[in-house]
Amino acid sequence: MSIATFLIISIIKSVVVIGVLLTAVAYSVWLERKVSAHIQNRWGPTRVGPFGLLQPLADGAKFIFKEDLTQPHVYKPLYIAAPMIAMIFAITSISVVPFGNSIYIPETQVGHLFTIPEIDTPLQIADLNIGLLLILGVTSMGVYGVALAGWASNNKYSLLGGLRASAQMISYEVSLGLSLIPVLIKSGSFSLRAIVESQQHLHWNIFYFPFGTLAFFTYLISAYAETNRTPFDLPEAESELVAGYHTEYSAMKFAMFFMAEYANMVTVACLATLLFFGGWLGPVFGNGLLSIVLPMFWFCLKVFFFMFLYVWVRWTLPRFRYDQLMAFGWKVLLPLAVANIVVTSLYVALTS
Amino acid sequence: MLHLILFLFFGVICVAGAINLLAQSHPINSALSLIVVMGSLAAEYLLLGAEFLAAVQVIVYAGAIMVLFVITIMLLNAGAEERTKGSRVAILLGVPGVVIGAVLVAWTLLFRSNTTSVTIGALPGGPQEIARLLFHQFLLPFEITSVLILIAIMGAVVLASRPDAVAKRHATDTPKAMPELVGAGKER
Numbered sequence: 001m002s003i004a005t006f007l008i009i010s011i012i013k014s015v016v017v018i019g020v021l022l023t024a025v026a027y028s029v030w031l032e033r034k035v036s037a038h039i040q041n042r043w044g045p046t047r048v049g050p051f052g053l054l055q056p057l058a059d060g061a062k063f064i065f066k067e068d069l070t071q072p073h074v075y076k077p078l079y080i081a082a083p084m085i086a087m088i089f090a091i092t093s094i095s096v097v098p099f100g101n102s103i104y105i106p107e108t109q110v111g112h113l114f115t116i117p118e119i120d121t122p123l124q125i126a127d128l129n130i131g132l133l134l135i136l137g138v139t140s141m142g143v144y145g146v147a148l149a150g151w152a153s154n155n156k157y158s159l160l161g162g163l164r165a166s167a168q169m170i171s172y173e174v175s176l177g178l179s180l181i182p183v184l185i186k187s188g189s190f191s192l193r194a195i196v197e198s199q200q201h202l203h204w205n206i207f208y209f210p211f212g213t214l215a216f217f218t219y220l221i222s223a224y225a226e227t228n229r230t231p232f233d234l235p236e237a238e239s240e241l242v243a244g245y246h247t248e249y250s251a252m253k254f255a256m257f258f259m260a261e262y263a264n265m266v267t268v269a270c271l272a273t274l275l276f277f278g279g280w281l282g283p284v285f286g287n288g289l290l291s292i293v294l295p296m297f298w299f300c301l302k303v304f305f306f307m308f309l310y311v312w313v314r315w316t317l318p319r320f321r322y323d324q325l326m327a328f329g330w331k332v333l334l335p336l337a338v339a340n341i342v343v344t345s346l347y348v349a350l351t352s
Numbered sequence: 353m354l355h356l357i358l359f360l361f362f363g364v365i366c367v368a369g370a371i372n373l374l375a376q377s378h379p380i381n382s383a384l385s386l387i388v389v390m391g392s393l394a395a396e397y398l399l400l401g402a403e404f405l406a407a408v409q410v411i412v413y414a415g416a417i418m419v420l421f422v423i424t425i426m427l428l429n430a431g432a433e434e435r436t437k438g439s440r441v442a443i444l445l446g447v448p449g450v451v452i453g454a455v456l457v458a459w460t461l462l463f464r465s466n467t468t469s470v471t472i473g474a475l476p477g478g479p480q481e482i483a484r485l486l487f488h489q490f491l492l493p494f495e496i497t498s499v500l501i502l503i504a505i506m507g508a509v510v511l512a513s514r515p516d517a518v519a520k521r522h523a524t525d526t527p528k529a530m531p532e533l534v535g536a537g538k539e540r
Contacts, residue, residue, distance in 0.1 A: 078380070129478070133407035137394075140415025144387070147419065151380065151426045163426060170419050177411075190479055 005117050013125050014095070021094050025262040026056035032311050039315045066251040071153075074248060078152035083249065083256035086145025090263035093138040096131035097270045098124035098193045100280045100296040122193060123296070131192040132184070135271060136177055139226065143169045145260065146228075146235065150245035161244025164322065165228060165235035171329045172225035172232075178337035179218035182211045182344040183275050196279035204278040211344040216276045218337045223268040225329065227261065230314040234322055269306035277302050359399050366392040377432045379425045383418060390414040402477035 030045065030052065037044025045052030070079065100123035107118045128134055143166050150162015183205050184190065187198035199205060205212035225232040236244030246257045273279055282298030284291055320328070369388035376382045390413045397406035476482065486494050 078384075128403075130403045130407045133404070133411065137407055137410035137415060140411055140419075141391075143415070143419050144384075144422070147422055147426070148380075148384075151422075159426065163423060166419055166423055170416055173416070 002117070005119070009119065009121050010125065013121075013123075017094060017099075017125055018091060021091065021263060021266060022259070024266055025259050026060065028262050028265065028307050028311075029059065029258070030056050031307060032314070035308070035311045036315045039312075060255075063252055063255040068251040068253065071248055073154045075152040075154060078148045079248075080253075082145050082149035082152055083253045083260070084145075085148065086142060086260040087256045087263075089138050089142040089145065090260035090267070093135045093267045094263070094270070095125040096128050096134050096192060097267070097274065098122060098127065098196065098279065099270075099299045100292065103292060123292075124193065127191065127193050129189070129191045132180065132190045132195070132271075132275075135267065136173075136180075139176075139264070139267070140170075140173055142260070142264065145257075146245050149249070149257070153245070153248040155248055157242045158245050158247045161235045161241045161247070164241075165245055168228070168232065168234065168325060168329075169226055171326060172222045172333075175218060175329060175333040175337045176222035176226055178334065178341060179215050179222060180275060181337075181341045182208075182215040185341075185344055185348055186212070192274050192279075196274055196281065199278040199281060202278070204276065204281075206276040211340060211347065212276065214336070214340050215344075216272070218333055218340065219276070220272065221333060222329075223272065224310075224313065225325070227264045227268055229265065229310060231317040231320050232325055233314075233319060234325060265307065265310055266303065269303045269310070272306050273299060273302040355399055359396065362392040362395040362399070366396065379433065380422065383421045383425055386421070387414050387418045390418065400477070401475065404477060404479045404482050 033055070034044040034052065045055040048054040048058045070076070102120060102122040105116065105119040108116045110116060146169070147162045147166040150158045150160070150165070153159070153162075183195065186205065186208060187195045189195060189198075206216050207213075224230075228235050235241075236246070238244075241247070246254055249257060279302075280295035280299040282295065284294045286294070366389055369385045369392065373382045373385035373389065376385060390409060394406040394409040394414065397403075397409060476485070
């Protein structure tokens with residue numbers, strides 16, 4: 001494959017993936033509103049389009065046309081940079097997520113002048129051999145957006161929210177990273193594609209009892225804390241901190257934090273799917289287009305399940321207290337993850 | 353060719369970040385410049401074929417240690433630093449010192465070293481090779497280092513807790529009023 005072809009394919013893939021991600025983000029907000037409404041015996045958005053399906057567009061238009069306030073007491077450079085930092089790192093981590101098999105298109109002639117060269121590309125922006133580490137690294141950088149937003153706003157509630165968020169995120173990052181190691185021990189690679197391919201024939205890591213199952217639950221809990229979702233949404237606990245780190249933000253800047261939060265949720269859901277639920281693996285029949293579309297469908301279905309779980313948990317569980325959150329992370333989740341690593345590696349070493 | 357361009361690009365960003373780190377007067381801007389330095393160093397490692405080291409550099413240094421730096425700066429509510437006589441002396445002595453050091457290093461590398469050029473990816477840089485080195489060849493130093501870090505953590509806990517002081521304060525007086533906690537500071 002020549003460099004020009006590679007570049008064009010990469011650009012096409014990036015545009016498509018980012019477009020899909022942002023659409024998914026918009027519609028997970030719709031999902032959140034709809035599901036929460038039904039849980040509380042309401043209807044949720046119904047006016048804009050059928051089932052309120054155009055609500056995300058209306059929300060977007062509202063955010064764009066709102067007045068973008070910048071308070072005089074903020075530290076401007078970081079106040080403006082913080083939502084961008086949050087957004088950039090939230091979107092970057094999708095670049096190594098594989099969402100299907102590879103595509104192969106043989107060399108074809110279009111008309112007389114134009115030839116499409118032979119294309120053989122994985123359905124993923126970049127297949128790195130350190131894919132998982134890149135996601136962890138990028139997620140750990142995402143803390144800065146929230147922390148700097150809280151600090152630059154020059155407001156007590158914002159600062160407390162920012163501090164809580166950064167303390168919480170670096171605490172749970174440890175158990176998040178450690179909970180993934182049993183999966184890595186089993187599959188023997190950091191490449192997400194290789195990890196998925198090691199789960200063929202329903203040998204999903206969630207069914208790798210008890211190690212994979214335990215790893216999955218520690219991962220899921222850490223991931224909820226990492227993305228600041230209920231029951232761990234203390235950084236923006238509205239009953240104590242107004243709105244936490246984004247108290248002083250309005251219009252598109254606020255929307256960027258909002259989108260970053262949901263993009264992080266999508267990434268975490270993708271990671272759970274890839275590492276524990278076999279990624280795009282599932283019953284595939286037919287040939288040609290169907291054999292490409294079906295794996296993508298299974299992947300999206302599993303990701304949707306995790307997004308739904310997110311919403312379900314949010315509107316079911318109450319919020320933790322801050323000391324409970326820290327004690328749970330360091331005294332329960334972390335020892336559990338470490339013990340799981342030790343036992344799994346012993347088991348693998350003794351049986352293989 | 354593309355490698356060389358990218359390598360130089362990130363090298364320039366790295367040096368610029370380091371200079372900015374020294375030039376900025378507010379500690380949070382300095383800390384952010386340090387993050388840029390760490391990130392571009394990670395990119396350099398990646399270009400040299402040490403992808404595992406690059407990832408660890410981002411996760412550990414840029415993602416964890418620097419977050420603690422930033423939190424500390426926020427909590428201490430540190431304002432812009434002032435220039436004193438000491439800092440003027442440091443500039444007078446430091447700038448020539450850095451120039452001399454850089455010239456010495458460059459001269460040694462260019463004329464005195466007998467290293468041959470190595471192609472990218474020829475040296476072990478993947479996770480498997482590094483794991484084999486750490487847990488086979490250098491197992492004892494690795495474990496000793498981890499015990500050393502554990503001792504440092506325990507020392508920090510002992511220093512931070514001071515149970516007698518806490519008990520005394522609880523026994524005698526009511527807690528003092530908290531210092532006012534605000535973000536970026538009013539004097540701007």
